[in-house]
Amino acid sequence: MALYLALAVPRLPTAEEAGDALLLVVVIVMTIIVSNLAERAIRAAFGNTAVGEASLFVNMVRAALIVFATYFVGENIFEFEMTGIAQALGLTTLLVSLGLQDVIRNFVAGLQIVMEHLFVVGDQIEVGDMRGEVLDISWRETVLRDRDGDPHVIPNATLMSGVLLRRDGKMSRRYDITCDIKPGLDLDRVAEDIQRLADDALRKRALGSGEPTEVRFMGSTANGVIASVRIYLKDIEYETRGYDAVMRAIDDRGYLADWTNESPAQQQWRP
Numbered sequence: 001m002a003l004y005l006a007l008a009v010p011r012l013p014t015a016e017e018a019g020d021a022l023l024l025v026v027v028i029v030m031t032i033i034v035s036n037l038a039e040r041a042i043r044a045a046f047g048n049t050a051v052g053e054a055s056l057f058v059n060m061v062r063a064a065l066i067v068f069a070t071y072f073v074g075e076n077i078f079e080f081e082m083t084g085i086a087q088a089l090g091l092t093t094l095l096v097s098l099g100l101q102d103v104i105r106n107f108v109a110g111l112q113i114v115m116e117h118l119f120v121v122g123d124q125i126e127v128g129d130m131r132g133e134v135l136d137i138s139w140r141e142t143v144l145r146d147r148d149g150d151p152h153v154i155p156n157a158t159l160m161s162g163v164l165l166r167r168d169g170k171m172s173r174r175y176d177i178t179c180d181i182k183p184g185l186d187l188d189r190v191a192e193d194i195q196r197l198a199d200d201a202l203r204k205r206a207l208g209s210g211e212p213t214e215v216r217f218m219g220s221t222a223n224g225v226i227a228s229v230r231i232y233l234k235d236i237e238y239e240t241r242g243y244d245a246v247m248r249a250i251d252d253r254g255y256l257a258d259w260t261n262e263s264p265a266q267q268q269w270r271p
Contacts, residue, residue: 024073031069035062059139102157106140109156113137124167127159131167147174149236172209172232175239177246180223180257187225190255191215194229197249202231205245207238213246224257 038061112118114137119125123134125144132144132152142159144152181190195213202208211232218226233242250256 027069027073031065035065038062038065102155103140105157106155109160110137110139112160113142113156118164119166126165126167127154127162130154147172147232149173172211172234173236173239175231175233175242177229177231177243178218179227179229179247179250180221181217181225181227181255182257183220183224185225185255187217190227191217193253193255194227194250197253198229198231198246201245201249202233202242205241207233207242207245209234 039058042058042061119134119137121134121137125132125134130144130146130152132146135143135145135151137143139156141153141155144154146152181187194215198213199208202213209232213232214230216228216230218228220226229246231242231246233239
């Protein structure tokens with residue numbers, strides 16, 4: 001009967017076990033609280049224009065807090081020999097790091113970019129023959145958007161290995177408009193006229209970036225000579241209005257190819 005009662009009634013934890021359990025709960029709760037406070041402070045310090053940079057530091061702080069809490073719990077509650085475990089982990093980390101040298105270089109370069117405030121999201125930078133607007137900065141890479149609106153992912157170590165230039169102002173957008181020019185005309189005069197009219201139209205509508213329009217002749221078709229009109233706009237949102245402004249400006253100039261017979265308006269563009 002005594003044996004039955006001993007098995008049926010659960011054993012109450014000792015004072016030492018209760019203290020260890022309470023300490024474990026306190027460590028977990030404090031780690032969560034400190035982690036959340038640190039995240040808020042870091043994101044407030046970086047603001048809304050450097051989300052990638054803030055995330056990098058938040059993850060570093062969280063990892064450090066988890067390591068510290070694990071070490072404290074192992075030593076004081078479970079009575080593990082954490083020094084030996086730490087040494088073993090250090091050796092493992094060294095071996096892994098030898099195989100992750102590129103990742104580590106990118107990480108260190110990312111820290112340098114963030115700590116020295118070399119550039120932030122929204123800046124316009126140039127490195128080598130690459131120029132673009134910074135879209136995102138992470139612990140491993142930086143994303144740039146070029147004048148054509150295409151994103152480019154560049155490792156941080158590559159950015160830091162060359163000459164890095166930071167440009168002032170907002171980056172202009174480059175767009176190409178293709179049209180056909182009547183064959184047999186004076187292309188130099190046609191190019192000058194298109195450039196003048198396009199620049200005037202973009203300036204009057206406050207769409208252009210200030211860079212001059214470029215006109216190139218790319219080949220020929222049955223309709224005539226292919227002209228590529230390259231315009232530079234302030235922002236990507238002006239693309240449709242920029243196209244419309246330029247085409248309205250040159251629509252009645254007489255040198256655009258069509259399916260009609262040659263008109264008097266086209267005669268003036270003869271060489």
